Amino acid sequence: MNEPIITCQNLNHNFGKKQVLDNINFSIDAGEPIGLVGPNGAGKTTLFNILCGYLHPSSGNISLFGHKPGATKLIGKVSALPQDAQLDPSFSIGAQLSFYAKLQGFSSKDANSEALRVLEAVDLKTEFNHKPTTLSHGMGKRVAIAQSFIGKPSLVFLDEPTAGLDPVNTRTIRSIIAEQTTDTTFIISSHDLNELGRLCQQVLMLEKGTIQSTLLDASHSTNKSQFITLQLESYPATEVINTLQQLSGVIVIHNPQKxxxxxxxxxxxEPNLDANILMRLSEKNWSYRQLSRGKTLEEQLFF
Amino acid sequence: MSLSLKHLYLIIQFELKRLFASRKGLLSLVTLLAVWGLILLYPIRLAAKFVLQTGQDQSNAFTNFLGLGSLIKWPIIEFQVYWQIAIILLPLLSIAIAADQTSSDRKRGTLRFLTLRTTRDNIFFGRFLSVSFIQLLIILFTLITTLGLTLYRDASLITLAFTTATTILLNLVIILLPYNALMALLSAKLNSARQAIMWAILIMIVLSAIISKLSTYAPILELLQLFILGFYNADIAKVSGLIPLELAALPLIQTVVFLAIGRWIMVSKSL
Structure with a gap:
């Protein structure tokens, strides 16, 4: 059995008298992307900063591939997209990415090729000779993600990779991450549960400085009963619930939002409830927007 | 402490590119060259001409005015003037060029990209060495041009001029190292070059004045002056050869102490 790539034991962190992380324990295996969610102030960025070696924890043990965060043995193996970090405006993007590659052990010639490779991965190869100041916010984020791909690291932390981006750029970044998941395990912190639901198989939830739920599986229910999420056009909720409640196998119907x-x-x-629902909708001449198996990630985590 | 010679070399190489291959760096260089050209053409050349024509040495007026006292003469008049100007201006230049070793990179988040690939020790000492190396290049350039001016006047002075230039180079390196180290410390602690410069001035002037005042009441406090940058410059300025060990020890010890504190801040501070 493989060792976990991240092990976190009795981790605590305080800012002054305020305890931000309270006895956190978890371990993560290599594999599919893992989401890190939680409300504002839950301690996500603090945990990220500790995992990346930017911040020293008040107490507790953390191990990445058997080493402490920031250890020289992790160079090239662990990378990150830190929140709001920017490249140096004095140098071209290519010069900086090449410099980073050289620090990771690439020769001068290979460092340039590696910089071009990662820029190509985010579709910004043409920006090699441009300064970071010439990029839009979305392009800047993609370049910052590109730097995290240098040397094909085994583990990449992405802190709010799509924060402040328009839907097109969000989708582009999601695709970029999805393309890299074969060789790399991503830990993604985000408030966008739709995005995490699409990318991640597992979610780690932080709330009030503690791990409120352990690793969840976003795609399957943990109970014996199953769920279907249905989004309809605007119809009276009572009538919809009464109609669907009559179908065989239905236990209970919730109407969390309009x-x-x-x-x-x-x-x-009733293994074919989804088909029965569609037939009943057709009989009632009701239009639906979406029908999906399972609950949304938001419903699983918060309700 | 975790240092890698290869990483130090790469960091120094990258910082040299900042000076010689970036528009901002080149602009700073051109400005520096223009100012140095004026110093070379007027104070140094004219002072030498004046002394040689009249036999009167007024070259100490500048340092007398600044309170450094009358300086013992160096064997060549151009280097006598150079020494007087350098000992005043180069520490100020050091503070300016060494002020932003890590602060703006920390504020911008660029240090977060860097620490994924190298240790904080390599960044701290790499930047300090880069600044010191750039300063060495500037001193070398100014000395070589002064050497050229001297030889243009009298080519027979070549051996003496070369020895004098080498001695002054070593003296200046010893004098300037603690300034670079203090700026490395302040840069590791503060968030901008401007703050670092302000604190450097406060430490050198205000703290020095406070210690001087207090030491009149309690002479034991005079010992604290050992921690003030440039406290020894007045004595060093009077030297007419290589700085003797007893005078060189203090700036070298200050350099080590400032670097040790700065390194501790760099390693322990959150990024």
Whole structure:
């Protein structure tokens, strides 16, 4: 059995008298991207900064591939997109990425090729000779992500990779991450649960400085009963619930927000409930926007 | 302490590119060259001409005015004037060029990219060595041009002029190292070059004045003056050869102490 790539034991961190992380324990294996979620002030960025070696914890043990964060043995193996960090405006993007590659052990010639490779991965190869100041916010974020790919690291921390980006750039970044997941394990901190739901199989949730839920599986229910999430056009909620409640296998229907219904049902009793729902909608001449198996990540984590 | 010679070399190389290959760096160089050209053409050349024509040495007027006293003469008049100007101006130049060793990179977050690839020790000492090396290049350039001016006047002085230039080079390196080290410390602690310069001035002038005042009441406090930058410059300025060990020890010890404190701040501070 492989050793976990991250092990965190009894981790505490205080800023003055305020305890930001309270006895955090978890371990993460290599594999699919893992989301780190939590409300503002939950300690996500603090945990990220400690994992990247930017911040020394007040107490506790952390190990990345068997080494302390920031250890020289982790150079080239662990990388990160720190929140709001920017490249030096005095140098071209290519010169800086090449310099980073040289520090990671590349020769001068290979360092240039590596800089071009990572820029190509984020579709910004043409910006090699440009200064960072010429880039838009979205392009700057992509370049910052590109630097984290130098040397094909095994583990990459991404702190709010899509914060402040428009939908097109968000989608581009999501695709870039998805393309790299075969060789790299990503730990992604984000408030965008839709984004995490699409990228991650597991989610680690921080709340009030503690791990509120251990590693969750976003795609499957943990109970014996199953869920279907249904989004409809605007129809009276009571009528919709009464209509769908009559279907065989349905246990209970929740209406967490307008036009969204979460149907809990017994798969043993009715394995084809999704097809039955569609038929009933057709009979009632109701249009639907989306029907998906399971609960949304937001519902799983917070409700 | 975790240092890598290869990483130190790469960091120094990159910082030299900042000076010689970036628009901002080149502009600073051109400005420096223009100012040095004026110093060379007027104070140094004219002072030498005046002394040689009249036989009167007024070259100490500048340092007398600044309170450094009458300086013992160096064997060549151009280097006598150079020494007097350098001992005043180069420490100020050091503070300016060494003020931003790590502060703006920390504020911008660039240090976070760097620490994924090298240790904080390498960054701290790499930047200090870069600044010291750039300063060495500037001193070398100014000395070589002064040497040229001297030989243009009298080519027979070549051996004496070369020995004098080498001695002055070594003296200036010893004098300037603690300034660079103090700026490395302040840069590791503060968030901008401007803050670092302000604190350097406060430490050198205000702290020095306070210690001087207090030491009149309690002479034991005079010992604290050993920690004041430039406290020894007045004595060193009077030297007409290589700085003797008893005078060189203090700036070298100050350099080590400032670097040790700065390194501790760099390693322990959050990025």
């Amino acid at each position: 036009n969204e219904y979460i149907i809990e049902y017994s798969e043993l009793k």
